[in-house]
Amino acid sequence: MKRATKFFAVLLVSCSMIAATACGSADKGTGSANQGQIGDKQGVKEITWYLHTQYGKEYFENDVIKPFEEQHPDIKINVTYNADPEQITKSQLAAGAGPDIITTDGTTTLRQFAKAGYLVDLDEYSKKYGWDQRFIPWAYPPVTVGDKLIGLPGKYETELVYYNKKMFADNGWDIPKSYDELVALSKKMTEKGIIPFAFGASDYRGANEWWLSMAYNATLGPEKLKKVLSGELPWNGPESTEAVQKLVDLWKSGYINDKKSHAITGEDATTLFLSGKAAMKMEGSWLLNTLSSKAGDMDWGIFPMPSWKEGVETNLPLALGIAYGINANSKNPDAVAEFLNYVTQADVAAKGIVAMGLQPIKDLDLGAIPNLDKHYKEVSDLLADYGNRNATGYLSWTFWPAQTRVFSYDNLEAVFLDGMDIKSYMDKMEATYQEDKQSGKVFEFAK
Amino acid sequence: MADMVSLSSKPRPGNRRKRKALLPWLYVLPALLLTGFVIAIPTVGTLYISLTNWDGIRPPEFIGLQNFATLIQDVQFYKALKNNLIWLLLFCTIPVSFSLIVAVLLSRVRRGQMFYRVTFFLPYICSTVVTAKIWSWIYNPFFGINKVLEGWGFTNLPLWLGDPDKALFSVAFVDGWRYWGFLLILFLTGFHQTDRSLEEAAMIDGAGKLRIFWSVIIPQLRPTLLLIMMMTMIWSFAAFDxxxxxxxxxxxxxTELIATYMYKEALQNQAPGYASSIALALALFSGIVIAVFGYLRKRGWEI
Known part of the structure; x- marks a missing residue:
């Protein structure tokens, strides 16, 4: 059976490699990923790394790899850019291969890799490089399995409400402080022919989880949500049902993109916001990059989504958007650790704020970054404030178990469109959570 | 000695026959090897994985036929299958009949036929993603065709991609828009192989245009028509992009189809084992189509 497993795993890797090369989406940067697997040449340690084609290429090439290789002539970083590096890494790891540096979107997959024994335990490196003091305290639990550090946080994300400041000022609208105020404000906007929230998910159904995550965090608050995520409270209990019901009410009232969010793309929704057809947009902190470059003269601001329930404090839900680990099969784990240490140094990470997003690194001086849009500082200050008050919640792509998460966002539209009633949705979510729990995919919070 | 040499150098008729039989296989060997590598081996792999519980990360756990038992009770799978059958029905009727009618009309065009051929075939060679994006913009309720129609006074316009009752048809229309030009070329090629004198004879005998179409043209186009129907059915089950x-x-x-559902299960839901069982079900449906056409061929239908 083991032989067969190995055979098919190798087969899958071969197929994925063929797909990667045949599709033409793989774009080799400074060298081939496979070269690094073959071995070192003339004493140079070659390290392989798979990265997304979509973002950060210039930053990684010019601000990270080039200066690192200049400082470390004995280490060469071979990057392969691909549309879905995580998927390729997954099948390669299953076959006992994979790149030296493991990069995942969020920590759910990274934690699964660690549990399957694919990653190097980083505790020793942490002591050597001082990683245990480098990041903000919130960022450690998602990259810790048992008591061991299994990865390094790459960037972190929160969800915010972006709003058209001028439109608010012209109409005398105030920032809402509760769910009722949010509903009242949305009503006023709709009466004026303005869409309260721009939102589109036709190109990426997963975007529905942004709203769902927000609904859970704003209605339950971090403590109760933690209990749901740990299985102490059921997913089909009154607390969770109330969160989903409130979201469905907002959608059905037309406050979320005029009940057409499922018919337009995320980009279309951004256009609605930028063109003044929508007054607000609820999205992750990654939108800072888009707005700071595309908003032009538009005066826009941000505010945390108010609490959706009396007695629940307004909070900022958080997630890790990228995490790094070291492949247990790497021939050069020390060199990889040296590189990861470089990537996560405050001065290097600061250069990647615009290209990559906010970095959960202490002592990151945003003021020192030239021409940085003021909103980055604003968000950073908000995060520091909410972090210090422990008012941070749990976004789905880091803390929710994989299958529950996919079910939740994949079927939310069916609830919006009356294709599924809320009770069936919640019951199925609970059943899916139990399956996740059985297969050990539930996030283990520190006691 | 000389006799022996001449005897041994003279190829025996049996050997020559064997070599002659072997030669075609040698020619197709590279293609066979490639096919074996990219189709046969992954197929066997899929068969094995469908019998396992695998999240794509940890080693697969053998669970026998459990994935198939789950599949039989999976409501979402039946929804996807129903959508695939609607898709199949649409594609076996609208683009096929439309392209056939246009092919008949176009075969009568003496001047500028190539222009029409190229124009109608153009969507087929455009990138799927590009055309899909363009059509998504056309369907966009805020900037697309609805906005234009509203400007002309139309109201209560459908939400093309947003209405669960219409979305599948809206997407199928786009795929059909791309596909029919390809069918048109196949039909036109089929026309070139037909005997025009039969049409003239029928005309002299007093047959009308419709009668000629049904009784003279269609029977001659039957091999092309059957090939198109078989391809369309198989592609309908594999529809994804x-x-x-x-x-x-x-x-x-x-608008979930079996292929998109399989993709989701494999890559988003971390269940490649279950996705493999869906893939096999998909292969089974295509296999049934091929078997039916194989049977018809044995019964004397030309394909």
Missing amino acids: YVYVMTGGGPGNA
Whole structure:
């Protein structure tokens, strides 16, 4: 059976490699990923790394790899850019291969890799490089399995409400402080022919989880949500049902993109916001990059989504958007650790704020970054404030178990469109959570 | 000695026959090896994985036929299958009949036929993702065709990709728009192989245009027609790209097809084992189509 497993795993890797090369989406940067697997040449340690084609290429090439290789002539970083590096890494790891540096979107997959024994335990490196003091305290639990550090946080994300400041000022609208105020404000906007929230998910159904995550965090608050995520409270209990019901009410009232969010793309929704057809947009902190470059003269601001329930404090839900680990099969784990240490140094990470997003690194001086849009500082200050008050919640792509998460966002539209009633949705979510729990995919919070 | 040499150098008729029989296989060997590598081996792999519980990360756990038992009770799978059957029905009727009619008309065009051929075939050679994106913009309720129609005074316009009752048809229309030009070329090629004198004879005998179409043209086009029907049926089961780009299976799973459902299970839901059982079900449906056409061929139908 083991032989067969190995055979098919190798087969899958071969197929994925063929797909990667045949599709033409793989774009080799400074060298081939496979070269690094073959071995070192003339004493140079070659390290392989798979990265997304979509973002950060210039930053990684010019601000990270080039200066690192200049400082470390004995280490060469071979990057392969691909549309879905995580998927390729997954099948390669299953076959006992994979790149030296493991990069995942969020920590759910990274934690699964660690549990399957694919990653190097980083505790020793942490002591050597001082990683245990480098990041903000919130960022450690998602990259810790048992008591061991299994990865390094790459960037972190929160969800915010972006709003058209001028439109608010012209109409005398105030920032809402509760769910009722949010509903009242949305009503006023709709009466004026303005869409309260721009939102589109036709190109990426997963975007529905942004709203769902927000609904859970704003209605339950971090403590109760933690209990749901740990299985102490059921997913089909009154607390969770109330969160989903409130979201469905907002959608059905037309406050979320005029009940057409499922018919337009995320980009279309951004256009609605930028063109003044929508007054607000609820999205992750990654939108800072888009707005700071595309908003032009538009005066826009941000505010945390108010609490959706009396007695629940307004909070900022958080997630890790990228995490790094070291492949247990790497021939050069020390060199990889040296590189990861470089990537996560405050001065290097600061250069990647615009290209990559906010970095959960202490002592990151945003003021020192030239021409940085003021909103980055604003968000950073908000995060520091909410972090210090422990008012941070749990976004789905880091803390929710994989299958529950996919079910939740994949079927939310069916609830919006009356294709599924809320009770069936919640019951199925609970059943899916139990399956996740059985297969050990539930996030283990520190006691 | 000389006799021996001459005897041994003279190829025996049996050997020559064997070599002659072997030669074609040698020619197709590279293609066979390639096919074996990219189709046969992964197929066997899929068979094995369908018998396992595998999240794509940890080693697969053998669970026998459990994935198939789950598949039989999976409501979402039946929804996807129903959508595939609607898709199949649409594609076996509208683009096929439309392209056949246009091919008949076009075969009568003496001047500028190539222009029409190229124009109608153009969508087929355009990138799927590009055309899907363009059509998504056309369907966009805020900037697309609805906005134009509203300007002309139309009201209560449908939400093309947002209405669960219409989304599948909206996407199928786009795929059909791309596909029919290809069928047109196949039909026109088929026309070139027909005997025009039969049409003239029928005309002299007093047959009308419709009668000639049904009784003279269609029988001669039967091999082309059957080939097109077989291809269309198989491709209908494998349909994926336009749905994936334009709706992602939504809204509310209204446009989910077996292939998109399989993709989701394999890559998003971390269940490649279960996805493999879906893939085998998909292969089974295509296999049935091929078997039916194989049977018809044995019964004397030309394909």
